Every structure is written in C-alpha cells, then in structure tokens.
Amino acid sequence: MSSTLRIHWAIAPEIAPQPLINCNRCGTVKAYRCSGKFRVNANGKRIDVWLIYRCVDCDNSWNFGIFERCNRRDIEPALLQALESNDPGLARRHAFDVIALRNRVGRLEEFPDVVVHKRVLGGTRESAAALELQLGLEMPTSLRLDRLLASELGISRSRLQVLEERRLLVVDPDGAKALRKPARAGMTVRVDLAGEPDHEAIIRSAGG
Ligand SMILES: [Zn+2]
Structure with a gap:
C-alpha cells in the first residue's frame, strides 16, 4: 500500500504589477515599475503618502496615492515610521494591491x-x-x-x-x-x- x-x-x-501610464517624457504609454520608496509629505496636520513608480525607459516618476490629505492623527505612529523608512514589507503590500492600482490607472501589466x-x-x-x-x-x-x-x-x-x-x-x-x-x-x-x-x-x- x-x-x-x-x-x-x-x-x-x-514581480509587482506595473501600471501602464501615458509617459509625458517618452510621449507614449509605458510600463512603470515600483521603486519600493514612499514619499511622505507632511503639511501641518495634513499628510500625503505616495508610493513612487518610475518609467521603465526614462525613469520619469509617477506617484501612487496611499494616503491623500489624511489627518496626521489618523495614521498610527508605527505606520508613519514604516512609511518614512520605506519598510520593504509595507511597500510590497501596496505594490501588489492590484485593485487599488487598477482604480488609479485603469490598465496594468501583471506578471x-x-x-x-x-x-x-x-x-x-x-x-x-x-x-x-x-x-x-x-x-x-x-x-x-x-x-x-x-x-x-x-x-x-x-x-x-x-x-x-x-x-x-x-x-x-x-x-x-x-x-x-x-x-x-x-x-x-x-x-x-x-x-x-x-x-x-x-x-x-x-x-x-
Ligand atoms: Zn518614460
């Protein structure tokens, strides 16, 4: 037996999905690759956080909004710390968030x-x-x-x-x-x- x-x-x-974006520097639609880096912009009580993408050909950047015009109090200090230090696990979770990405750009290349x-x-x-x-x-x-x-x-x-x-x-x-x-x-x-x-x-x- x-x-x-x-x-x-x-x-x-x-490989994280790559949004297809009309790249104004290339003058045509190009795939954008996740850089793994966040950009945190604090303006008084307001915070904006983006995940930065770059055109695979010309390095032009595109910002994927994670938090937009968010009240500072609504973001846990530990989360803010992770965003500011480009925590790889956190970047990975957002980079693979196909639904949120598709809501922003419409078209994605998935691998x-x-x-x-x-x-x-x-x-x-x-x-x-x-x-x-x-x-x-x-x-x-x-x-x-x-x-x-x-x-x-x-x-x-x-x-x-x-x-x-x-x-x-x-x-x-x-x-x-x-x-x-x-x-x-x-x-x-x-x-x-x-x-x-x-x-x-x-x-x-x-x-x-
Ligand atoms: Zn480009």
Missing part, C-alpha cells in the same frame, strides 16, 4: 511568475505514490492552478487534465473547474501517482 506525502506550498508573487517554498508536512518520501498539496498564498495571484502545477511538478497541463478526468487528481474545493482558475489560498490538491512510471521524479519536483 502506497502512502501519501503531504506538502505545503507557500506561494509568493515575484504570473511566483516563487514557491515547499515544506513537507507528513508522510514518507520513500513509499509515497500520492501527493497532497496544500496551497498557501501570500496574496492573491492571477496564475492559473494548472499552470502552477505544471511548472512545479514538471508535467504538462494536458497530462494534468487526463489525471483529473480519471479522478486521479482532485482539487478541493471547486473540483474540475479549479484547474483553469487562479490558484487560491486554502486549496488542497490530491494526486494519485501510483500508476505513473515517473512518480518518483514528480514527487521530488513537488518538494518531497
């Missing part, structure tokens, strides 16, 4: 690339012929589940489809439709690889 190897995948996006940190939760690698993958996401991704699985398991999307049709691959929740949708936090993917001649290689790719 083969056993199941349980693995947690912590998935983090790699599906992710980094996956894999950690075995239980089971024995040697006897394993089945996988249970538990997905954790640092923030929402546009990356489709089948693309994620194909790249991280080293197998084709059509093969994933066949496994799913034979009920050897089961996604919980959402079932069959889930493969074509973005990967989500809390998803569990179970794959029975007992009949696959290359199951050892697949399990190694999965993080086993």
Whole structure:
C-alpha cells in the first residue's frame, strides 16, 4: 500500500504589477515599475503618502496615492515610521494591491511568475505514490492552478487534465473547474501517482 506525502506550498508573487501610464517624457504609454520608496509629505496636520513608480525607459516618476490629505492623527505612529523608512514589507503590500492600482490607472501589466517554498508536512518520501498539496498564498495571484502545477511538478497541463478526468487528481474545493482558475489560498490538491512510471521524479519536483 502506497502512502501519501503531504506538502505545503507557500506561494509568493515575484514581480509587482506595473501600471501602464501615458509617459509625458517618452510621449507614449509605458510600463512603470515600483521603486519600493514612499514619499511622505507632511503639511501641518495634513499628510500625503505616495508610493513612487518610475518609467521603465526614462525613469520619469509617477506617484501612487496611499494616503491623500489624511489627518496626521489618523495614521498610527508605527505606520508613519514604516512609511518614512520605506519598510520593504509595507511597500510590497501596496505594490501588489492590484485593485487599488487598477482604480488609479485603469490598465496594468501583471506578471504570473511566483516563487514557491515547499515544506513537507507528513508522510514518507520513500513509499509515497500520492501527493497532497496544500496551497498557501501570500496574496492573491492571477496564475492559473494548472499552470502552477505544471511548472512545479514538471508535467504538462494536458497530462494534468487526463489525471483529473480519471479522478486521479482532485482539487478541493471547486473540483474540475479549479484547474483553469487562479490558484487560491486554502486549496488542497490530491494526486494519485501510483500508476505513473515517473512518480518518483514528480514527487521530488513537488518538494518531497
Ligand atoms: Zn518614460
């Protein structure tokens, strides 16, 4: 009897979305890249905070409003400190805030690339012929589940489809439709690889 190897995948996006902005210096629409730096402007009791973006070609800047005409009392001192010191975690959270960015600029270039940190939760690698993958996401991704699985398991999307049709691959929740949708936090993917001649290689790719 083969056993199941349980693995947690912590998935983090790699490249922040880039707003597409009519660059007045280039004279055309260009992608703007997050600089990771905030600009804090205190004027009496009023505070404005922007995250600075730069044109990928000419370095022209664009300000993404984080707080605008905000009362100083409404911003926690620790948060203000983090903004003034360009806290990388805070900049990253705002840089990946796709909804807020899209509200400002309308069009964005998004990058599906992710980094996956894999950690075995239980089971024995040697006897394993089945996988249970538990997905954790640092923030929402546009990356489709089948693309994620194909790249991280080293197998084709059509093969994933066949496994799913034979009920050897089961996604919980959402079932069959889930493969074509973005990967989500809390998803569990179970794959029975007992009949696959290359199951050892697949399990190694999965993080086993
Ligand atoms: Zn430019």
